Amino acid sequence: MTSLPALSVLDLVPVRSDQTSGDAVRSSLALARVADDLGYRRYWVAEHHNMPAEAATNPPVLIAMIAGATERIRVGSGGVMLPNHAPLVVAEQFALLEAAHPGRIDLGIGRAPGTDPVTGYALRHGAGGVSDDNVTNFPDYVDNVIAMMDADGVGLRVQGRTHVLNATPRATSVPMIWLLGSSDYSAQLAAAKGLPYVFAHHFSGSGTAEALDLYRSRFQPSPELAEPRTFLTVNAAVAPTDEEARRVALPNLLTMLALRSGKPLHAQELVEEAEKRELTAAEQQLVDTMVARWVVGSPDSAREQLLALAAAHGVDEVMVNPVAGAHVGTEPDAAPAREETLRLLAG
Secondary structure (H helix, E strand, C coil): CCCCCEEEEEECCECECCCCHHHHHHHHHHHHHHHHHHCCCEEEECCCCCCCCECCCCHHHHHHHHHHHCCCCEEEECCEEHHHCCHHHHHHHHHHHHHHCCCCEEEEEECCCCCCHHHHHHHHHCCCCCCCHHHHCHHHHHHHHHHHHCCCCEEEEECCEEEEECCCCCCCCCCEEEEEECCHHHHHHHHHHCCCEEECHHHHCCCHHHHHHHHHHHCCCCCCCCCCCEEEEEEEEECCCHHHHHHHHHHHHHHHHHHHHCCCCCCECCHHHHHCCCCCHHHHHHHHHHHHCCEEECHHHHHHHHHHHHHHHCCCEEEEEECCCCCCCCCCCCCHHHHHHHHHHHC
16 A cells, blocks of 8 residues: 655634634644644644634744644744744744754745735734835845844844844754745745745645746755755545535635635634535535545545645645534534544544
């Protein structure tokens, strides 16, 4: 039997209709401990703002909690949306996380805002400006973060004098830095800088092969990385039967349907609430298109889908976003269907 690729976890910290933000965070901490016990390779959290169905607003804070609650799994950001933040702040946060949990921290960096335009304006006003310069200067910001976390720091010229900036006083190791993206832009930038790269297959579901091919074909070796390194992200809902897997995937599918069709976003529905929704033919077609790109099914079916995805894209690691929803009566601070997805995939 062909062995599965290495497994990792992406967590958006979903908030259900029966949960507070605190409940959602506690259920994610429990999920991280399950992933740690099962031998998953890494556990990444997203940066999304002003979204009623997601509590992953602040990756460094979540990473600190998750790394402190686990023992060996690598913990990181998927990702920090760098134009929202001053590079020195990001460097300081992740240098401190690495100091506290050496060899276990990943810094995934993205260029998108991770939110709506109004919230993006509010975020970037505090990050040095609200113009497009934050995005235009993204390659320089990436270089700044890397340089500032180096043990020797980086020199900043001010009024004819060089001031040394260090993200942390006595660094002995640095986080692994990854570039993330859902377009060709980040693939080309990661290749030019010789950095690891991850395409957001779980979000877009299309263009993955082209982005990975571009990254691999243009990769330039760097002191950090001699050869291209990447993996695949995918939404997953696994249950004892195909029917139950499709049921527990439905709440997340409806959240994504609202996001893609520009409808108001709400806390994620419970399975029984979602099943009461009546969809138009166009909405059902969009749901069917999305689920076809996800890993949804029984354990055997899900593993076959994972193997096919890994083979198609030439990766030896798959990061799953466990999108299984909860039934009525589930404890608010628990996410048993998400935990079951990880357990059934791991075998």
